Amino acid sequence: MTLHYRGRVGNVLSSLGIEDYDRIRVIKDEEVYEGILIPRPEILDDEHLIIKLDNGYNIGINIEGAKIELISKEKPSREKKIPELKYKEDLPFVPLIVTGGTITSKVDYSTGAVITHEKPEELLDIVPELANIINTKYITLFSEFSENLTPSHWKLIARAVYEQLRGGADGVLIAHGTDTMHYTAAALSFMLRNLDKPVVLVGSQRSIDRPSTDAVLNLIAAARVAAESPIAESVIVMHGGPSDEYAHVIRGVRARKMHTSRRDAFQPINEPPIARVTYDDVKLLTENFRRRKEGPSEVELDDALDPNVALVQIWPGIPNGYLSTLAERFKGLVLAGTGLGHTPRYLIPEIAEIVRDGVPVVITSQCLFGRVNLNVYETGRRLLMAGAISGEDMLPEVALVKLMYVLGHTDDLEEVRKMMKEDMAGEIGAHLGLNVFPPCWR
């Protein structure tokens, strides 16, 4: 008898004569789940079992209060159970660059906290579908929750992507924490020039050993995008809605984490998602993206970055002298101004002085949606006269990353101004249609 479950779950299952891959029924909270018992992954605790439902989706169920029945011992053939990771001629090669985050984590059931697990291979134990989409290998760069990442980490990731694409990869997956995934996605958009294959960041809001995990759909969708899509950009692929129906492909320079915990926390700002992805299909929602080129990649790595840039949200009462102090420490400032891109009038002489001293000041809007327009109100026009650079429709976070990139290339203020206003990766010049603003209370 083969059963990998142990402890409480193991006792219950073996008392019912249930083995790995048996078809079982679990009734819990008036819901009925039927499917194949998946062998216990190493990272699972002793309270849950995992079954593969007939729709192909794996679900974890805490057996507390659950009624379990054996339906049949008829097993699928052994080969189908856990696909071997052997090379398949007809599948593209998409390496998975592991950087850490919830998607490579598990819950420590003794404390309830999320900790990073040791073996990234465990991902494939739970998402065997990946083996039918891609040939892959793991490249573990580091294991950090993304709140700890810095521009140095972006460089490591960019170099790894570059090496994989130049080495023949058809696309690249990057497993990444969600906290700062959009900053990394923007950084890769600027540092990977002449991109000709998909670079796909993927993460999860709930760890993969939880029944409510979003990791399975996200990984499958991300693999499809990296393997099959015509999108040659740095994108984020995460849940597109609160359920497990589909994921969205969001351009890295337009993505923002807009919710602390929801699966669909990542939203595109000022433009629609590029595509909607189900378990089976990548459906393009726009034609507005950079296209994949077949053949060997000619991507260039241009990772010069100056991390000495500060992001400053303007608030009522921000005192005089605050920005000057920052300008002594940083080589560039990105302000998230109010409304169309404003600061209090009393700050403008100070901003003029900062710019005169050679420190670029880029104005974005803390509204996030819409675009900066410094021509409408007197405050805006005075900011322009003071030498501030309009961030146009760039997100504050994207302007920050871009200014780091630009300052890695030039110190000349006029050159900085020119580069900041030039659309490099789709970060400027969105068509602000009525439908790209998301109020639901209509």
Add this chain to the structure above:
Amino acid sequence: MTLHYRGRVGNVLSSLGIEDYDRIRVIKDEEVYEGILIPRPEILDDEHLIIKLDNGYNIGINIEGAKIELISKEKPSREKKIPELKYKEDLPFVPLIVTGGTITSKVDYSTGAVITHEKPEELLDIVPELANIINTKYITLFSEFSENLTPSHWKLIARAVYEQLRGGADGVLIAHGTDTMHYTAAALSFMLRNLDKPVVLVGSQRSIDRPSTDAVLNLIAAARVAAESPIAESVIVMHGGPSDEYAHVIRGVRARKMHTSRRDAFQPINEPPIARVTYDDVKLLTENFRRRKEGPSEVELDDALDPNVALVQIWPGIPNGYLSTLAERFKGLVLAGTGLGHTPRYLIPEIAEIVRDGVPVVITSQCLFGRVNLNVYETGRRLLMAGAISGEDMLPEVALVKLMYVLGHTDDLEEVRKMMKEDMAGEIGAHLGLNVFPPCWR
């Protein structure tokens, strides 16, 4: 012949024998507009005329390229044309506190810029409907676009509201710029204790002399809420959708300007609007609000504020020492952390030191939606151990204003912690239903 239009518009109209209040038809850009010609308001330029459509809405039309026809000379009775501002026994008394902003502005057609006009009374020239909803008077506190407002201005407004309510007003309207309207609305929520009448901030995204102005609906809706609604809170009333159909009532401590230019820029974060307001009706969408009390107001003014608080968005690469420098200058810090409320790990010892020195550090999330939870990940738990205060589901901007208020009342760190975590005005403890997150790309 009575015609108040002059210049180019005046010449065209008089050549057609058209007088004020005649019924006319204007055909422009293949659109047909029919209605009563409204006498030219003083603030209008010489290129536009204004007609009142049959749906009661006033529209301004630039006559460039327009075809104008006289339909009939049948005028409505003179009394109906411009309602007199005489006291009406059956209407509530709702003073309008004017602070500036686009709603009290006009376009300078020589430069295309928006400038503040001189006479707030001009508002009523264009929105005569107000005279059927409220008895009013103007209280001009100052005339500033709201990017220039500071906590001192909030105090002036709070005092004016207090005096009007104590003096017998049934509700108060505040005409305010939109850039920082949500900061002011939050500040009033904390400073006006024991509130028992509606306090309604209203503004516009397009000035009132523009055909596309949102000011008319916003003012009528705001007046209705102040006059008739049972809502005794500091709220924002602005467009609820992109067209002129209805406005929303948004709790001051949940409101955020989420778009640089759209009429429906103000959105409630983490909860639904309190009510939907049409030209005729206030429809409550929730029962979750503080109720109006009839009779003399017993509102209290508690306007102690310490403005020495900084709002800091965390970003990848934020250097060590940055927060310490701020802690030397400010008495409290509000961090907009990543995800569930995180900072990079390397900042935590510094935060611990800042708190040890008696400077409160409140953690909110730059995601804006959702709530801070410092118990899920190790970073969060370390922040708690360092003495950081969880901002729960407060917006960063609201936590900023609240910390100013709290530090106006106590320097004791434990007392600050207690007050920050206590729900004072609906700013903490939202029920985060699935429907209060606005992705439209479902």
